[in-house]
Amino acid sequence: MAEKVLARASGKNSVNPGQYMTARIDLLMINDRGFLDTYEAMLRSGLTKVWDPDKIVVVIDHSVPAAGVKDAEDHQKIRNYVRSLKIKNFYDVGEGIEHQLLMDKGHVLPGRLIVGGDSHTTTYGALGTASSGIGATEVAYAMVKGSLWFRVPPTIKFILSGTLPKGVSAKDIVLRIAGQYSIEIGQYKSLEFAGPAAEALSLEERINISNMGVEIGTKFAFFQADGKTLVYLKERTDQSLEPFGPDSDARYEAVYEMDVSSLEPQVACPHSVGNVKPISEIGDVPVQQAFIGSCTNAQAEDLERAAAILKGRSVHPKTRMLVIPASREIYLRLVKSGAIQTLLEAGAMLGTPGCGPCCGQNPGVLAPGETVISGANRNFEGRMGSPKSFIYLASPETVAASAIEGKIADPRKYVSR
Amino acid sequence: MRQRAHLLNCHLDPLRSLRLLAARGYHGLLENAEREERMSIIVRGKVWKLGDHIYSDYMAPGFARKLPWEEGKKHILHIHPAFAKGCQPGDVIVAGRNFGCGPSREEAAGNLKKLGIGCVVAESFARIFFRNAIAFALPVMECKGVSGFFEEEDQLELDFENALAKNLTRGREIRGPLLSPEVINIVRAGGIIEFLKQEDQQTI
Numbered sequence: 351m352a353e354k355v356l357a358r359a360s361g362k363n364s365v366n367p368g369q370y371m372t373a374r375i376d377l378l379m380i381n382d383r384g385f386l387d388t389y390e391a392m393l394r395s396g397l398t399k400v401w402d403p404d405k406i407v408v409v410i411d412h413s414v415p416a417a418g419v420k421d422a423e424d425h426q427k428i429r430n431y432v433r434s435l436k437i438k439n440f441y442d443v444g445e446g447i448e449h450q451l452l453m454d455k456g457h458v459l460p461g462r463l464i465v466g467g468d469s470h471t472t473t474y475g476a477l478g479t480a481s482s483g484i485g486a487t488e489v490a491y492a493m494v495k496g497s498l499w500f501r502v503p504p505t506i507k508f509i510l511s512g513t514l515p516k517g518v519s520a521k522d523i524v525l526r527i528a529g530q531y532s533i534e535i536g537q538y539k540s541l542e543f544a545g546p547a548a549e550a551l552s553l554e555e556r557i558n559i560s561n562m563g564v565e566i567g568t569k570f571a572f573f574q575a576d577g578k579t580l581v582y583l584k585e586r587t588d589q590s591l592e593p594f595g596p597d598s599d600a601r602y603e604a605v606y607e608m609d610v611s612s613l614e615p616q617v618a619c620p621h622s623v624g625n626v627k628p629i630s631e632i633g634d635v636p637v638q639q640a641f642i643g644s645c646t647n648a649q650a651e652d653l654e655r656a657a658a659i660l661k662g663r664s665v666h667p668k669t670r671m672l673v674i675p676a677s678r679e680i681y682l683r684l685v686k687s688g689a690i691q692t693l694l695e696a697g698a699m700l701g702t703p704g705c706g707p708c709c710g711q712n713p714g715v716l717a718p719g720e721t722v723i724s725g726a727n728r729n730f731e732g733r734m735g736s737p738k739s740f741i742y743l744a745s746p747e748t749v750a751a752s753a754i755e756g757k758i759a760d761p762r763k764y765v766s767r
Numbered sequence: 768m769r770q771r772a773h774l775l776n777c778h779l780d781p782l783r784s785l786r787l788l789a790a791r792g793y794h795g796l797l798e799n800a801e802r803e804e805r806m807s808i809i810v811r812g813k814v815w816k817l818g819d820h821i822y823s824d825y826m827a828p829g830f831a832r833k834l835p836w837e838e839g840k841k842h843i844l845h846i847h848p849a850f851a852k853g854c855q856p857g858d859v860i861v862a863g864r865n866f867g868c869g870p871s872r873e874e875a876a877g878n879l880k881k882l883g884i885g886c887v888v889a890e891s892f893a894r895i896f897f898r899n900a901i902a903f904a905l906p907v908m909e910c911k912g913v914s915g916f917f918e919e920e921d922q923l924e925l926d927f928e929n930a931l932a933k934n935l936t937r938g939r940e941i942r943g944p945l946l947s948p949e950v951i952n953i954v955r956a957g958g959i960i961e962f963l964k965q966e967d968q969q970t971i
Contacts, residue, residue, distance in 0.1 A: 370947030395960055397967065469871035469895055485873030485899040491959045494967070499949050533820065534865045538894045567868065569894055622820070710829050730824050730869060737830055 352540035379466030401496035446677025456586035460575030478575030510547035512611030517762035529626025536568030640753035643674030665697035666756030823875035856883025867896020
């Protein structure tokens with residue numbers, strides 16, 4: 351799939367792994383963390399023109415809502431620059447997280463090449479899109495030229511089979527891969543998920559997995575764009591849509607198989623996404639905070655499942671629970687479904703759609719010595735506040751169960767279906 | 768100019784074929800190529816060794832983000848306290864697998880450049896760090912086996928364009944895969960912004 355996209359984007363009939371090439375990009379995403387520095391650096395260098403304002407999407411999501419005057423001023427400058435550049439695709443404070451918005455607002459289409467100034471840009475692979483993160487300075491180059499150098503990655507494939515047991519979900523699959531095969535299994539590679547269990551996953555679950563692709567090193571983390579993908583996109587774009595997948599004679603550097611039927615909930619322990627244990631081996635780990643938010647596992651289905659576990663139960667008195675839906679649209683859906691009421695009744699607090707404390711700079715960070723069970727995607731030292739705090743990563747179900755018990759807990763006993 | 772650079776870098780021994788051409792009377796190409804080879808980016812420095820999976824976080828720690836540079840720079844690669852304390856401009860890094868994994872924060876490569884690190888040679892790189900290093904004109908080379916090839920404080924010489932690392936202390940050399948001419952030109956230009964400016968001027 352990577353080779354097909356990169357060949358098309360570079361105007362070649364075919365490309366081979368290892369080959370360097372320059373490709374036209376179809377869309378560029380940039381957030382508040384990078385936009386200001388990037389654009390002001392461009393201005394200082396006398397580069398004032400952008401390649402195509404209609405192919406640039408700007409989102410303010412990393413420092414929202416403004417926590418101080420500095421943030422507020424930065425946001426103000428971004429709004430002014432966006433206006434002067436005539437960028438129409440702009441999502442302001444409170445709309446949600448960049449990746450969720452790009453997909454939900456119909457900017458992401460299968461088979462396209464998208465780069466973004468955020469490492470979790472791999473997320474769009476869930477829709478059959480070749481997408482990857484770049485640094486802010488490279489964003490400047492892409493903003494001016496609309497093209498970028500690429501090295502064609504080799505492709506590896508994960509064939510998922512079996513049926514997920516109750517209380518076990520997409521996050522457990524990807525954590526299991528990180529734990530079993532290491533966080534460099536996908537390094538500088540394009541990863542494709544296939545097989546009956548991959549096809550059975552909902553779009554949201556695929557999104558959660560592709561998001562974590564970068565945590566195992568991948569450049570792209572593809573699912574095939576199938577019927578489900580097209581149904582999802584149909585409501586969001588009027589562009590013509592076609593399924594997109596690998597050719598039948600596609601070459602793979604390696605193929606791995608995984609049966610998800612016997613998978614138990616997985617937990618990534620501090621301070622690496624690869625430090626994964628099944629829930630049965632976690633032992634007694636009290637948590638002062640439970641967090642569901644970020645560009646992983648804060649979609650409608652995730653929060654519905656967490657709410658179902660918390661329904662009629664309460665968050666443990668020694669634990670605080672913070673929930674941040676990935677977008678305003680998702681938040682609203684959950685208000686209508688009653689899930690938000692359930693979460694509030696259980697004792698959770700709700701935050702403004704955005705990156706939240708996951709990137710360590712918004713309310714909800716940790717004190718020294720504290721432990722969080724988090725549905726997000728990273729647990730490096732100091733990621734969510736104090737360098738002396740501890741981050742455990744798990745599915746939203748595990749986070750909800752842990753919030754009830756005040757320690758890391760197995761969600762399966764709370765799940766009936 | 769770019770075509771010649773392409774000739775130089777795409778073949779294992781480009782000069783040889785140009786010498787053959789020169790023997791047949793085509794001198795210009797060889798002269799230019801030899802001049803370009805002399806301009807090849809050569810980096811020499813004292814080796815600091817780092818292990819596998821060095822996160823970009825460690826090169827640009829969040830907790831040091833708001834400190835003034837003179838203070839904050841003492842925390843760069845804080846997981847190797849001797850480096851954080853003793854690193855000098857011109858020193859080089861030899862690392863293990865997956866160097867620079869983690870967030871896309873480009874300050875990781877930017878900070879190494881700002882410290883005056885001459886180059887990073889690693890068993891393998893996380894892709895965003897690799898791209899950011901090129902964008903900041905920090906020479907990087909991927910090289911299987913390199914971590915066993917150097918000891919800390921050895922003298923390393925990197926011939927960036929020819930993907931050749933020499934251990935001057937122990938008198939041996941090791942090669943990595945060649946980079947593309949365009950990627951080399953970005954480093955040669957002094958980073959991607961300078962490269963962009965040059966391209967911009969050319970189109971005007």
